[in-house]
Amino acid sequence: MKILLIEDEPALRSAIVDCLHQSGYACELAPTYALAHEKVKLYQYDCVLVDLTLPDGNGLDIVRTLRADRSAAGVLIISARDALDDRLTGLELGADDYLVKPFHLSELNARLKALIRRRQFQGQQQLVFRDLVVWLDHTKVLVHGEPLTLTRKEYDLLLYLLANPNRVLTKEAIVEHLWGDDSDAADSFDFIYTHVKNLRRKLLEKGADDYIQTVYGLGYRLRAA
Amino acid sequence: MKLLTKTTRYYVLLAVALFALGAGALYGGLSWALRGEVDEQLLAQRQQLLTAAARPRPSPLLSDSLSVSRVPLPGGLHDAVRFDPAGRTLVPYRELSFPVVRGGTTVWVTLGISLLETDDLLGVVLTVMLSILGLLLASLVLLNQWLARWLWAPFRHTLRALRSYDLQQRGPLVLPATPIDEFTALNLTLNRMSARLAADYERLKEFTENAAHETQTPLAIMQAQLEQLVQDDSLRPASAVLVGELYGATRRLSRLHQALTLLSKIENQQFAQAAPVRLDRVIAAKAQQLEDLAAGRAIVLHVAVAGVPALTMHPSLADSLVRNLLQNAVKHCLDGSRIEVTLGPTLLSVANPGPVVAGDPARFFERFRKHQAASDSPGLGLAIVQQICHYYGFTLRYDFAAAGAVHTLRVGFPAAAGLGVKK
Numbered sequence: 001m002k003i004l005l006i007e008d009e010p011a012l013r014s015a016i017v018d019c020l021h022q023s024g025y026a027c028e029l030a031p032t033y034a035l036a037h038e039k040v041k042l043y044q045y046d047c048v049l050v051d052l053t054l055p056d057g058n059g060l061d062i063v064r065t066l067r068a069d070r071s072a073a074g075v076l077i078i079s080a081r082d083a084l085d086d087r088l089t090g091l092e093l094g095a096d097d098y099l100v101k102p103f104h105l106s107e108l109n110a111r112l113k114a115l116i117r118r119r120q121f122q123g124q125q126q127l128v129f130r131d132l133v134v135w136l137d138h139t140k141v142l143v144h145g146e147p148l149t150l151t152r153k154e155y156d157l158l159l160y161l162l163a164n165p166n167r168v169l170t171k172e173a174i175v176e177h178l179w180g181d182d183s184d185a186a187d188s189f190d191f192i193y194t195h196v197k198n199l200r201r202k203l204l205e206k207g208a209d210d211y212i213q214t215v216y217g218l219g220y221r222l223r224a225a
Numbered sequence: 226m227k228l229l230t231k232t233t234r235y236y237v238l239l240a241v242a243l244f245a246l247g248a249g250a251l252y253g254g255l256s257w258a259l260r261g262e263v264d265e266q267l268l269a270q271r272q273q274l275l276t277a278a279a280r281p282r283p284s285p286l287l288s289d290s291l292s293v294s295r296v297p298l299p300g301g302l303h304d305a306v307r308f309d310p311a312g313r314t315l316v317p318y319r320e321l322s323f324p325v326v327r328g329g330t331t332v333w334v335t336l337g338i339s340l341l342e343t344d345d346l347l348g349v350v351l352t353v354m355l356s357i358l359g360l361l362l363a364s365l366v367l368l369n370q371w372l373a374r375w376l377w378a379p380f381r382h383t384l385r386a387l388r389s390y391d392l393q394q395r396g397p398l399v400l401p402a403t404p405i406d407e408f409t410a411l412n413l414t415l416n417r418m419s420a421r422l423a424a425d426y427e428r429l430k431e432f433t434e435n436a437a438h439e440t441q442t443p444l445a446i447m448q449a450q451l452e453q454l455v456q457d458d459s460l461r462p463a464s465a466v467l468v469g470e471l472y473g474a475t476r477r478l479s480r481l482h483q484a485l486t487l488l489s490k491i492e493n494q495q496f497a498q499a500a501p502v503r504l505d506r507v508i509a510a511k512a513q514q515l516e517d518l519a520a521g522r523a524i525v526l527h528v529a530v531a532g533v534p535a536l537t538m539h540p541s542l543a544d545s546l547v548r549n550l551l552q553n554a555v556k557h558c559l560d561g562s563r564i565e566v567t568l569g570p571t572l573l574s575v576a577n578p579g580p581v582v583a584g585d586p587a588r589f590f591e592r593f594r595k596h597q598a599a600s601d602s603p604g605l606g607l608a609i610v611q612q613i614c615h616y617y618g619f620t621l622r623y624d625f626a627a628a629g630a631v632h633t634l635r636v637g638f639p640a641a642a643g644l645g646v647k648k
């Protein structure tokens with residue numbers, strides 16, 4: 001998987017690249033509009049991450065170029081601009097997703113995975129993780145071939161964990177992934193604890209390994225091995 | 226009252242007063258002069274009569290209007306009324322009585338002159354005066370109508386332009402020069418003022434956007450790097466907790482900043498576009514999202530829709546309004562109780578049982594006002610609700626019912642909500 005990261009902020013760039021490498025992506029960098037434009041014209045990418053405010057141009061123009069060239073690359077906009085107009089313009093121009101800064105890297109990871117999946121596999125999609133199989137189109141989870149009944153939030157939580165194997169998912173990232181803007185309504189993280197506890201119990205009941213690990217003071221991690 | 230009506234009223238009042246005064250003075254002066262003339266005539270006649278009586282052979286000259294009496298009469302000039310047999314009416318007279326000695330006997334003679342002609346003269350004068358007054362008043366009214374129509378037209382145009390002026394849509398005003406210096410000066414001043422206003426507004430908008438962008442970028446760096454730090458397996462557990470807390474703090478800072486940016490954007494009226502909003506759908510969607518958060522604390526979220534207000538507002542503000550109201554209710558609701566959300570054509574109310582809070586209800590709408598000081602939330606939810614209500618002209622009321630300690634927030638929508646929203 002080859003990804004182009006267009007981002008002018010060096011510190012943010014290195015953190016994102018780090019995360020993408022850990023997730024097994026090959027990542028190229030473009031800190032300026034000019035360089036980004038050149039790379040987009042010359043090479044093929046599976047996905048392009050675009051920051052909108054670049055020192056020498058507007059990221060939206062990169063999106064335009066990609067779409068004009070009928071590129072197969074998925075486009076994910078990462079921007080500090082949170083105006084509805086920017087979002088709409090970005091999506092109208094053909095971006096697949098829009099992530100507002102600051103974001104959780106685990107969220108970026110999950111969105112990226114979903115985006116690539118959507119673009120590359122039409123039809124049946126399944127995720128396999130150790131003794132677990134998830135049929136995404138039917139929102140069905142099998143443990144050792146046995147169906148597992150989950151609530152909507154437990155299913156979403158499981159997918160989020162599966163998108164970030166071996167990464168520590170912070171409580172904040174999980175709350176915001178599951179409840180988005182409404183995470184403010186929950187003043188404590190107790191209910192995540194409940195959800196994780198239930199998910200883990202259900203998995204164990206079906207004879208799955210205990211791969212959801214609690215990281216004290218931080219959050220949870222899905223152990224791949 | 227219109228300026229012209231007001232000035233006309235004073236003109237008319239002044240004119241009427243002056244004319245009344247003038248008419249009175251004229252009447253007084255004329256009648257004084259005419260009466261003096263009559264009196265002089267009478268005195269001259271008496272002189273002639275006395276001269277004639279002193280002669281040996283009296284002339285019959287004055288016999289016609291002469292009445293003679295042997296009974297003594299009070300002497301001097303006086304007014305009297307006589308019966309005129311020809312016209313069969315009473316006629317006012319001016320009379321002069323005096324004694325005449327004739328042949329050793331004294332007789333009392335009374336001379337008289339009719340005042341009928343004098344009164345007629347006065348009548349004519351007053352009629353003329355009054356008709357001039359009427360004419361003057363009528364022409365004043367007509368003149369004012371003309372002034373209102375022609376002279377004040379540029380002013381009315383300016384007023385119309387100001388009334389429909391919208392900073393966000395059209396930038397500075399462009400008002401033309403007029404044939405009247407004062408109006409031209411007014412228009413020029415307004416043009417300059419609106420240009421300054423538009424520039425300030427643009428600067429403010431740009432500043433808010435830049436501030437948002439410039440603050441979120443370092444926050445994004447902090448957050449991303451902390452998240453990468455957390456992935457480090459060599460991190461000691463004690464340090465990991467510290468990093469976790471730092472991470473949480475950057476999130477809070479970022480959310481706080483987003484809320485403040487939203488508030489200042491509403492204050493700057495940057496949510497001009499509006500679309501019809503079905504509030505019942507917004508509420509249903511939000512309620513569903515909050516359901517399991519509420520269920521975690523055994524809270525039941527009950528939504529009753531009695532009617533849907535016809536609202537025209539910015540979709541994200543409608544979303545924000547409902548979200549903050551519901552979140553506030555869930556946050557402060559007692560575990561295991563019931564939140565009642567009621568939507569009617571002119572009302573949205575959210576009621577939840579909560580802890581008893583003392584103090585002025587207005588304080589709940591203040592920024593950074595929290596129920597618990599240690600709470601993670603920045604305490605801006607109700608401030609945002611209030612700002613949105615203020616922006617669209619909705620009313621917002623907070624009630625506390627001691628029975629059951631129920632807190633209720635009511636948003637009242639005007640009957641024709643959202644039609645003429647911008648202020």
